[in-house]
Amino acid sequence: MDKEKLNKDLFVPAKKGKDTSEDIRRPSLSYWQDAWIRLRKNAGAIFGIVTLILIGVLSLAGPHFNQYGLDDQDLGHSRMPPRVQGLEEISWLGLNGNKSEIFEAATVEEAKERALSRWTQTDYEYVTFDVISEGNGTENSARVEGNFDVYAEKDMNDIYYWFGTDTLGRDLFTRVWIGTQISLLIALVAAAIDMVVGVAYGGISAYYGGRVDNIMQRIIEILVGIPNLVVVILMIMILEPGILSIIIALTITGWTGMARIVRGQVLKLKNQEFVLASRTLGSSNSRILTKHLIPNTLGMIIINTMFTIPSAIFFEAFLSFIGLGLQAPDASLGTLINDGFKSLQINPHIMIFPAIVISLIMIGFNILADGLRDALDPKMRE
Template identity: 50%
Template sequence: MNNNVETLPKELFEPAAPDREQSELIAKPQLSFMQDAWMRIRKNKGAVASLFVIVILILMAIIGPHLSKSGPYAQDTSRANLPPRIPVIEKLGIFDGSQTVGGQKVNMYEQNHIHTYYWFGTDALGRDLFARAWQGTRISLYIAFLAALIDMLIGVSYGLISGYKGGQVDNVMQRIIEILSGIPNLIVVILMLLIFKPGIFSITIAMVITGWLNMARVVRGQVLKLKNMEYVLAAKTLGASNMRILFKHLLPNLTGVIIINTMFTIPSAIFFEAFLSFIGIGLQSPAASLGTLIEDGYKTFQFLPYLMAVPGTIICLLLVAFNLLADGLRDAFDPKMRD
């Protein structure tokens, strides 16, 4: 046995003194629930692109009607049914104001000695379709955000009270919802037309009556699950009032569900208004909405396709963008989708 083997001192095997400052140091900054959700939304390219499109459409709905010299309602029959003409792009041979007449391609602007550019063309009464399209987008967005506001004010409040009170109060409130949900929205709008004139006001009243039912059901279901959680029972034990429990403990935990359902409500409201205006019981001419513009354009779609293509494209962008953004928000607020 070799006795010359060098042995290491025991001091080398003693544990190092713990550095308490380094061991308790937080490596990453603390994030709130909303900050964490925003970080995950930014990773969703579809949601980010949709948000960008929505912002552009909202800005154009605000400033678009003012960019036209004639405005959305000014008529000039000498400039009726002019095709789109866009500066610079016209040099590429597209959107140059040309139209096929009698089998020949004719520049309608040069033929009528018109020097004004109509980016989206004009309708049968010579009204600027660019201004009318963005005016119609403004009306559609108004209806959409009104539906979202009704959801958050009436639907959330109704669902909170129904789910938290429970018992006989919940039974009565749910029977009211079942009665209202059994009446189709279209029937409610028609009934409103018997009292009020067709227009935004009658649509608003119809949405106030039935537009919040789905949100109330969703919020009630979540409250029934949350009201027996430990933190709610602890708040009751400490003597917290019902209003404090509802708005300080339950409502913050329902934020994700409320935002997601509100975002899905917006495209439904846009389509609802467009449908009503298209069948003639919504907004009436000369008022401009995406539904009325599509109704005006579909009759001459084979000859003047731009009259229907412009408002149809805008409403498709709105519906797709809001739905993609709602999907992104649902993934961001869903704890099961965490990375």
Template identity: 55%
Template sequence: MTNKLEKLPKDSFERITIDSTQAEKISKPSLSFWQDAWLRIRKNKAAIVSMFILIFIVFMTFAGPFMVKHDPEAVKVSHANLPPKVPGLEKLGIFDGVGKLGSKTVNLYELKKIDTYYWFGTDSLGRDLFSRLWKGTQISLLIAFVAAFIDVVVGVIYGGISGYYGGRTDDIMQRIVEVLIGIPTLVIVILMIMMMDSGIWSIIIAISITGWIGMSRIVRGQVLKYKNQEFVLAARTLGASDRRIIGKHLLPNLMAIIIVNMMFTIPTAIFFEAFLSFIGLGLQAPKASLGTLINDGYKFISYQPYMLFFPAFVLSLLMIAFNLIGDGLRDALDPKMKD
């Protein structure tokens, strides 16, 4: 038998011409670092939900005190220790103004002949807890954001100078940091608050005295990592000044780690302020914060648990939301975490 090679007809082939100008064209649009990070954080459902919760709480801190007609600092002793009562919900058997009077459960609004509503009830001085809660949350967030901002600014500048210049400058600056770390933070904060008049700014200054140390150490480590890399050496070879190298080359590469650590610094400041107010070293009456409200509620936890529940719940939401957002940002801004 003879094997015959079967030839395919010429029309079975088609010549393809490739345009050399389109050979390396990328069909998918290129994304910047921040656009790519946003696409990754959108996949983190916990971080997105936390963002909405945080936005809602911030909105309520401004709108909440105006949603009711009660002044958060107005004292009405005749309205003291009233349980929550909300229009509409009272018909469902919840938030209906029913509370304990001794060993009996009665409608305190009817007993005291009060025709107004207190959505979260009142405290021992008859102050509205709804407006007081959101006003206190506003003050706690203000203290936390300002303290975190000061920590970031001081920490970035201190750590950047220490890491960039190195040598004797770095040795002296790090010895100062080691001395401050060796002293318990709570001792420093208590001494500063005792030396200054109690108020918002005294708490901010007290929290900021040692709060910047963690940020400075992180920034110093990153600067030591980047300052000897090729892009920095090339800029220095081309005659770029130290200011330009830090501002144009080092700082942009540090922004991701700075933002992530700031998101973890804010809840730490919120909790620390609440702790100081809880032990009586924070804001003084009639001002309110989450710490003072929790302290007031703790005293009446057996009879009016709602006084403790609402501020503790908001504080817990803030702590969880900030930490989940921080985790999401860390994963999104870290190139090693790419899918």
């Protein structure tokens, strides 16, 4: 563009007064406000927050969505497949109350007979078949997909079990959400105790240093040297199985990781100028720890706690799965998965739903912890 054709009125000198020359144009943000802004930009962390909130709400409200209680049994309704009102026509969702399975035999008729014997039927009234292959008379050459309408066969057309029922005829939807309540309760309490004990132990050890630090760290090394699973199993065997015994078992050695992280952070901070200034002004050791050192390690504490919670949930589920956790008739995600594993091939829905819930909880906490780690680290700031 020809410079001579430009209008000189377009160029106006910027006016700057003495009172506005040093104005801060960008809004002032605190550490936590800045961390929240960065966390909101992390799609994975937001997904984790939404997932955990949704599961938390369902764990509290879900048992009240229907009239079935935790221990309401009806052996006539044993192993009912999931059925949701309004979704019966969408067959691929598997929520239409039908049992589906592929049967193989030498002929189509033999495959159909196998289906009837599996479902203890004497006629074809409630069973439909889709022939996949006709077969040529050889073994397992004919393949037939059978669909058995269990609700119609038991005259339960007006009854809906959203997650189906277990072997005793108990509603799985209610039991899954009550089990989620118990699993979350155990994990949150265990993580809170780990956080309190670990932060106090690691902070005191690092701040006083010297012989105190040496002795306290040797204690941690002894505890870490003993396999965690052995300690937990011994505690479960000594104490009566239940929620309290599992929490105690999880917290015996669970705090050591938090203590080491806090110790490392306090060692890095305790000789800095703001701590020296506080000590010079006469602050006590407890005040320096609680008002200056621990708050400056809060980011690492939150992140480590977020990773501790899913670990505690998984450990509780593992103990319940091997029979050392909660005992019947109590329900947790581990006990429900254990019950479903026994009949996985015939009635997979008993295991699938609690497995999905525990998987979502694990994924939600882990990706949220990753997002918090990035948001609370000033080095990650754009």
